Amino acid sequence: MSSKIILLLLIIPLSLTAQEEKRDLSIGNDRYENGDFTSAQNHYKSSLDKDPSMLEANFNLGNALFRQEDYAGATKQFEQAAKLSKTEAERAQAYHNLGNSFLKSAEQQAKVGQMQELNPLLEKSIESYKNALRNNPSDDESRYNLALAQKLLKQQEQQEQNQEQQKDKNKDQEKKDDKEENKDQENEEKEDQKNKDENQEKNQENKDQNQEDQSEQPMPEPKDEISKEDAQRLLDAMKNEEEQTQDKLKNNKFQKVDVIIEKDW
Secondary structure (H helix, E strand, C coil): CCCCCCCCCCCCCCCCCCCHHHHHHHHHHHHHHCCCHHHHHHHHHHHHHHCCCCHHHHHHHHHHHHHCCCHHHHHHHHHHHHHHCCCHHHHHHHHHHHHHHHHHHHHHHHHCCCHHHHHHHHHHHHHHHHHHHHHCCCCHHHHHHHHHHHHHHHHHHHHHHHHHHHHHHHHHHHHHHHHHHHHHHHHHHHHHHHHHHHHHHHHHHHHHHHHHHHHHCCCCCCCCCCCHHHHHHHHHHHHHHHHHHHHHHHHHCCCCCCCCCCCCC
16 A cells, blocks of 8 residues: 655754753654664653653654554554644644554555454544644645545445445355255256156066066966876776776676777877
8 A cells, every 4th residue: 555654753952951851852863863763762762751741752752663663552652642732733743643653554454464454444544634634724744644544445445345245246146056956956856756766667567567477378288198107007907907807797797898998109
């Protein structure tokens, strides 16, 4: 996120009769001007240890933390500076830098994927720039950064709206897909059941047909042929019976009756 950020450094000249507690403030300002922000931070903190209500030390400590990208720490110091400010000019500068801290915090959160933090930070940034303009309506830097923060917030809100719409669209598509899938599964189950019923019916028909074929199949006829041995035994039995009959006839003086046995083999 590129932006024009105007950071205001509040440096109040020290008189020759400055008190001892302002010595660290003076050294901190020198280190800040030389770009040694860590050393400047330490001296500002040392100054605040002696006098926590010192406006200059709170304000410039916020600047040193801002330069080291500690935007949360800078925000705390600029909020304190706004409370300690006695003039509109001082208050406008504190709110301007407070807006910058919120804006850069939003950019920092976006880089690490904490998108849910963007809107609250951008809203706080916008309110801070508005407060700066209330105290100094001619502050063009605050006006520019206000327009930038409002634009970024609008873009973020539009993006979230698009994401929600896409999410709803995806849900609707998932429901539609689930419905189609359930319908296909239902049709498949019906088709499987139909095939199963047809197979059962076909098997039953085949079973009935087999039973019908078996019932219509002619029973095997008994054979009327006998073996030669059985035939011989039968002839011998008949001959023996004939001889016995003739003997009876002789004894009873009955007329002889010839018995003719025809062979059928």
